[in-house]
Amino acid sequence: MEIADKWFAIVNPVAGSGRGLTDWPLISRLLRERHIVPEYVFTERKYHAIELAVEAVNNGFRKIIVVGGDGTIHEVVNGLFIQKTVPTTDVLLSVIAVGTGNDWIRMFGIPRKYSEAIRAIADGHSFLQDVGVISYYKASYKQNRYMANVAGVGFDAFVNRKYNHLKEEGKKGKWLYLWSTLKAVLRYSSTGVKVYVDDELVVNDLVYSATIGIGRYNGGGMLQTPEAVADDGLFDLTVIRKMSRLAVLLHFKVLFNGRIYKLRKTSLNRGRRIRIESSPEIAVEVDGEALGYSPFEFEIIDRAVRVVVAERFLSESAGASSGSPAPETNRPSTN
Numbered sequence: 001m002e003i004a005d006k007w008f009a010i011v012n013p014v015a016g017s018g019r020g021l022t023d024w025p026l027i028s029r030l031l032r033e034r035h036i037v038p039e040y041v042f043t044e045r046k047y048h049a050i051e052l053a054v055e056a057v058n059n060g061f062r063k064i065i066v067v068g069g070d071g072t073i074h075e076v077v078n079g080l081f082i083q084k085t086v087p088t089t090d091v092l093l094s095v096i097a098v099g100t101g102n103d104w105i106r107m108f109g110i111p112r113k114y115s116e117a118i119r120a121i122a123d124g125h126s127f128l129q130d131v132g133v134i135s136y137y138k139a140s141y142k143q144n145r146y147m148a149n150v151a152g153v154g155f156d157a158f159v160n161r162k163y164n165h166l167k168e169e170g171k172k173g174k175w176l177y178l179w180s181t182l183k184a185v186l187r188y189s190s191t192g193v194k195v196y197v198d199d200e201l202v203v204n205d206l207v208y209s210a211t212i213g214i215g216r217y218n219g220g221g222m223l224q225t226p227e228a229v230a231d232d233g234l235f236d237l238t239v240i241r242k243m244s245r246l247a248v249l250l251h252f253k254v255l256f257n258g259r260i261y262k263l264r265k266t267s268l269n270r271g272r273r274i275r276i277e278s279s280p281e282i283a284v285e286v287d288g289e290a291l292g293y294s295p296f297e298f299e300i301i302d303r304a305v306r307v308v309v310a311e312r313f314l315s316e317s318a319g320a321s322s323g324s325p326a327p328e329t330n331r332p333s334t335n
Contacts, residue, residue, distance in 0.1 A: 003060035007031075007038035010052045010076060012068030014043075016098040017172040020068055023114070027067060027096055030115050034122040038065055043072070053079025063092045065121065069099015070149065074287035077131065077148045077305060089128060094121045094308035100220065101177065101288060104149045107215035107230060109310035120310050127314065128303035129230040130214050136284055138292035147286045148305070150218035150225060153276055153296065154191060155209035155240075157283035159184040159219065161290050177220045185249060190242035193278045197237060197271035206242035208265075212274060212298055213238070218288070219255075226258040227268070233302045234270045241265045274298040 009031075013021035021042070031038065039061075043049050049068070053076045056064060066076050073095060080088045096117045097105045108127065111117050132147040152160065162180040188208075195203035195210065211218065213225025213236045228236040243251075243265050254260045261268055274297070281293040 004062040006061060007036055007063045007065055008056040008061040009038040009040035009065040009067055010043065010049050010056070010072065011040055012043045012049065012066075012072040012098070015068040015072060016100055019098040023098055024067065027098075027114050027118075030118050031065075031121075034118050036065075036118070036121065040067075043068075047075060049075035050079040050082065052076075054083045057083045057091060058085050062086070062090055064094070066093065066095045067098055068095075069097065070101050070104050070288045071099070073104050073148055074289055078146045080305060081131075081146050088131075088304050089306050092126060092306050092308065096121075101218075103217040103220065104215060104287070106217040106221065107149070107228075107313075108307065109313035109316070110308075111310070121308050123311060125309055125311050125314055126306050127231070127309045127317075128306050130233060131301045131304040132212070132214055132235065133299050133301060134284070134286060134291070135297045136292035137281075137294070143292060145286055145289075145291055146301075147214065147298075149213070149215040149287050151212040151284055151286040151298065152218060152224075153210040153212070153284050153294075154193070154207060154282050155184060155188050156211060156219065156224075157285040157290065158188045160285035160288060161283065164290055181219070185245055185252075191278050191280065191282050193276060193282070195237070195239060195269075196273075196275040197269045198273050202237075202269050203239050203241075203267070207239055207278075208243050208248070209238075209240045210276060211238040212236070214300075222255045223258040224255060224260060226260060231303050233300055234272060235274055235298060235300055237269045237271070237274055239267050239269070241267075272300045 011020055011024055041052055049072050066073050080091055095105055110120055135142055135144050159181050162184055163177050166176050190206040190208045193207035211224040213228040214230055216223055216226055216228045224238050225236040260266055276296045278294045283293055284291050284296055
């Protein structure tokens, strides 16, 4: 078998509070039952998955399985863009989710159950998704990163930092993100923000939260960009203007039920380029990873990564994945 036809698995052993390690023997057996026998490597440190993805492609692999969570997917996608051996679309990326949030797989209908996720890999239905590139500042230096799913600015990033801090302290469990969110509601304050979409100023106000989505889900199932289409060449931008703590608590459920645009304080814009300025500076998280501080610039890269998806996702997407991106005029902005 040519190496380009073989699978390479990048396994995060600490994903999902250690499920990556404990469940790998089961996952490996289920893969073999589907006649998928990958070479595999365990990640050993943060950002190691980036290095492994680069090495895999440079060594000739064109099929990669991510066994991890949203953070591992984020790193592997960044690795695909760092390598220059082949176009990113020449590599097929699949995911077996063992993480905590697992928001990326929700978008594409990939089951949490290992056997069903592996069936999707064996079936081989693929989809070209958009990718975003974001510039931000860290220690006064401008840096860049690629995003596969959703970025959060302001409140979202504040929650993410609280959540990651709890994980670093050794705390585990699905309750962590909810607990982090509730703590953030009591402590976070709105910030003066300017938002430009395709060079047009669309927001100049006190902003509680801004969410930039290629996908729809973040924060372990929140739907802050519920109408996002992953191959339309556009970001969905949801902005929540200043709200009282009581109002946030009273309307908390709309973050999860897809009705966020029913809120009077919420607006939706779409575009290929987004710039966010603030005073004082605010933080950003991308795909669940805390990055840096404002100002931020986001730019879309059309249909840049080929991913394995569930067959039902393709059916539900209708024309969105049938050959060309949906026309921009079909999805107007709302304010």
